[in-house]
Amino acid sequence: AQKVTQAQTEISVVEKEDVTLDCVYETRDTTYYLFWYKQPPSGELVFLIRRNSFDEQNEISGRYSWNFQKSTSSFNFTITASQVVDSAVYFCALSESVPTGANSKLTFGKGITLSVRP
Amino acid sequence: DTEVTQTPKHLVMGMTNKKSLKCEQHMGHRAMYWYKQKAKKPPELMFVYSYEKLSINESVPSRFSPECPNSSLLNLHLHALQPEDSALYLCASSQDRRQALVGGELFFGEGSRLTVL
Numbered sequence: 001a002q003k004v005t006q007a008q009t010e011i012s013v014v015e016k017e018d019v020t021l022d023c024v025y026e027t028r029d030t031t032y033y034l035f036w037y038k039q040p041p042s043g044e045l046v047f048l049i050r051r052n053s054f055d056e057q058n059e060i061s062g063r064y065s066w067n068f069q070k071s072t073s074s075f076n077f078t079i080t081a082s083q084v085v086d087s088a089v090y091f092c093a094l095s096e097s098v099p100t101g102a103n104s105k106l107t108f109g110k111g112i113t114l115s116v117r118p
Numbered sequence: 119d120t121e122v123t124q125t126p127k128h129l130v131m132g133m134t135n136k137k138s139l140k141c142e143q144h145m146g147h148r149a150m151y152w153y154k155q156k157a158k159k160p161p162e163l164m165f166v167y168s169y170e171k172l173s174i175n176e177s178v179p180s181r182f183s184p185e186c187p188n189s190s191l192l193n194l195h196l197h198a199l200q201p202e203d204s205a206l207y208l209c210a211s212s213q214d215r216r217q218a219l220v221g222g223e224l225f226f227g228e229g230s231r232l233t234v235l
Contacts, residue, residue: 035223043206045161045226078192105174106224108160 002027004094006109008025013082021077023092029053029076034068034075035080035106040088051075082116089113121145122227124209130233138146139230141192141209148214150192151224152184155206165179168214199234206231 003026012021025034038047049059051068059066063080079086093106122143131137141150153161157205166174181201183195192209201232210224 042228044228046224050223111160
């Protein structure tokens with residue numbers, strides 16, 4: 001069975017600090033996709049990144065960066081120079097290959113609540 | 119702004135009421151989803167529609183009845199709900215496997231916050 005573990009539940013940092021959110025996953029699939037979503041207080045889930053299992057390149061997008069390591073089944077997310085607007089719940093998710101029909105059945109981790117203090 | 123629109127944003131209903139949640143997207147996605155999210159928990163999948171046909175039902179009680187009248191709309195009909203059904207209901211859409219071979223990202227709406235009294 002698929003599983004996503006986000007061991008950190010709550011993180012509090014002061015603005016401008018760097019923070020890393022950890023994600024460890026389990027799957028038997030050889031082809032899978034990993035995602036990070038942000039959920040601000042407004043409630044919607046905002047897509048941040050998708051990474052497929054064949055692409056282990058790290059990615060940087062502005063202040064955000066992701067480190068995907070298949071050897072340790074981890075997909076960690078780092079926010080550099082955090083800002084108050086980064087305060088939200090962050091979910092790591094793993095998509096399960098579905099043989100027919102819709103192709104995105106996501107298994108979510110429990111989420112990490114990030115608070116950035118001014 | 120999200121490209122998936124959900125109405126209403128807030129709904130309060132009694133256990134004998136019948137109400138509906140609505141979701142709309144115009145991104146040409148042919149897969150649409152209902153998720154339920156309790157406070158401080160991750161979203162849980164309820165239903166998936168693929169090309170307007172129900173493809174996944176995660177053993178959801180029959181008091182929740184989904185409907186996909188066309189490729190842009192997804193409804194969730196509610197009847198005889200229980201207080202424990204109070205939650206945030208999230209709609210999402212994505213490209214279906216027949217539209218794109220790669221795993222598509224889900225686009226989520228802001229959710230409908232349901233309170234059952």
